[in-house]
Amino acid sequence: MAVIGQDISKAKRVLDAGELVAIPTETVYGLAGNALNPVAVASIFETKNRPSFDPLIIHVPSLSEAENYVTDIPTSLRKLAEHFWPGPLTLLLPRKSNIPDIVTSGLDRVAVRVPDHPLTLELLAQLDFPLAAPSANPFGYISPTSPKHVDAQLGDKISYILDGGKCKVGLESTIVGMEEDEIVVYRLGGLDISEIESIVGKVTVKSHSSSNPQAPGLLESHYAPTKPFILGDLNEMITDYQERKVDFAVLSLSQSFPSISLPQQIALSPSADLKEAATHLFAAMRTLDESNAVVILAELMPEEGLGKAINDRLKRASTKG
Ligand code: TXA
Numbered sequence: 061m062a063v064i065g066q067d068i069s070k071a072k073r074v075l076d077a078g079e080l081v082a083i084p085t086e087t088v089y090g091l092a093g094n095a096l097n098p099v100a101v102a103s104i105f106e107t108k109n110r111p112s113f114d115p116l117i118i119h120v121p122s123l124s125e126a127e128n129y130v131t132d133i134p135t136s137l138r139k140l141a142e143h144f145w146p147g148p149l150t151l152l153l154p155r156k157s158n159i160p161d162i163v164t165s166g167l168d169r170v171a172v173r174v175p176d177h178p179l180t181l182e183l184l185a186q187l188d189f190p191l192a193a194p195s196a197n198p199f200g201y202i203s204p205t206s207p208k209h210v211d212a213q214l215g216d217k218i219s220y221i222l223d224g225g226k227c228k229v230g231l232e233s234t235i236v237g238m239e240e241d242e243i244v245v246y247r248l249g250g251l252d253i254s255e256i257e258s259i260v261g262k263v264t265v266k267s268h269s270s271s272n273p274q275a276p277g278l279l280e281s282h283y284a285p286t287k288p289f290i291l292g293d294l295n296e297m298i299t300d301y302q303e304r305k306v307d308f309a310v311l312s313l314s315q316s317f318p319s320i321s322l323p324q325q326i327a328l329s330p331s332a333d334l335k336e337a338a339t340h341l342f343a344a345m346r347t348l349d350e351s352n353a354v355v356i357l358a359e360l361m362p363e364e365g366l367g368k369a370i371n372d373r374l375k376r377a378s379t380k381g
């Protein structure tokens with residue numbers, strides 16, 4: 061298992077040596093390596109078992125540092141960065157040649173963000189390079205929102221996990237770029253679209269499920285538990301599975317079900333607050349995946365605020381067929 065601690069100098073030593081460290085952010089934990097070192101970046105792909113056509117986000121301590129790795133920041137994206145960095149916003153920007161091909165899978169744009177976590181910001185400020193960091197989970201599985209989640213799955217492959225506690229947002233960053241003069245959202249995430257639109261006006265959302273690797277982070281099956289994960293009307297499904305005598309678990313927004321034993325049901329937010337629900341989503345999916353149930357039943361959230369991003373994750377996690 062990995063060592064879990066809060067020693068920034070130790071994290072720096074490991075990263076300076078070209079090795080990987082799991083880092084806390086406000087969204088999810090990242091599996092970080094030196095973004096300017098193609099060998100370190102290759103080991104990120106290997107450790108996650110991630111296909112190399114899926115590019116990585118680079119993490120920098122500030123907007124001014126970001127300028128070292130991109131040739132241009134269009135005015136409206138700059139406005140977003142000024143408003144929301146540090147925060148759950150990733151910008152796709154034309155890359156400079158100092159960013160290795162392996163980071164972007166050869167694409168012309170590099171994904172950049174300033175994460176909002178004091179330990180990681182301090183670490184980034186001490187490093188001479190940006191950190192390439194995908195979510196610190198094996199490819200296709202649920203993203204980690206605590207050091208324990210990282211340790212359970214990648215602990216035998218990495219030496220150090222920087223412990224920043226539980227992630228306060230709980231959903232990956234919202235990914236935004238430009239096409240001609242249009243602002244495009246490629247991945248729904250922890251920054252709500254309405255907040256983006258309050259700064260730059262109407263945006264286009266292109267975050268549909270796809271097997272096209274050009275579309276960021278959007279491989280159709282993703283964030284998936286190992287057990288069948290079925291979306292639908294909870295009351296109907298519960299009746300059905302009780303009749304079939306199948307041992308199931310239930311993930312709801314706020315409802316509780318007296319007939320189901322507690323370890324096998326989780327309400328994401330008793331007050332139906334979608335921000336709170338987002339914070340708990342991935343941990344709840346893991347808990348139910350580790351329960352005795354053989355199938356997980358879940359419901360979609362209202363399509364408002366972070367509900368849209370939560371629904372995106374629920375749909376990608378769901379078992380098709
Ligand atoms: O909140 C987050 O964004 C977390 C934390 C650790 O920062 N990171 C994260 O990384 O979610 P990852 O690799 O799990 O998802 C990033 C997605 C990738 O699936 C990739 O398709 C997309 O961003 N992406 C990265 N670079 C891109 C690029 N140059 N062009 C298009 N899409 C890109």
Ligand code: MG
Pocket residue numbers: 194195203
């Ligand atoms: Mg991921």
